[in-house]
Amino acid sequence: MKTATKTTELILAPGQVSFATRPLRLRTLLGSCVAFTLWHPQRLIGGMCHFMLPARTRRDQPLDGKYADEALELLLRHARAHGTRARDYQVKVFGGGEMFPEQHRHLPDQDVASLNIRAALALAERHHLHLAAQDMGSTGYRTILFDLWTGNVWVRHQPMGTLRKDAYQKNQRTAGR
Structure with missing residues (x-):
């Protein structure tokens, strides 16, 4: 992996949202959680959110990145604060791996991973976001590295x-820049 000069790496924990305007590598580990990445190819800015649950019922509290709708809203607010529009970003979404498949054998659409995937896809549609790439579902976890200097x-x-011993696989739909 090529690294930009003076690059900082930031690890996102569940519920965190990060947006940056400088070379930065964002990293996170997803199980049933889902992450959106936004990258502006002209300005080389963007961010990532790591949400844990589809939504919450109480709306009388400040936005919280633990919930899909609120995490994406926080990320989109950062984009607007930098004078950009959501449609100008390359958007990718990852995660939603079932961590306890045996527990949900009889109700496969009621597990948190499936609910998070459905929430992510519905939010992308609601906000008119074109997904340049996605890697969601299956079982297990995903490690995500997002380089803001290349997208x-x-x-x-x-x-x-x-057990996988191979190196990180570059998302094939990001090639060709």
């Missing part, structure tokens, strides 16, 4: 019950 997102998916 490349690297994904390492570790399905349940497997």
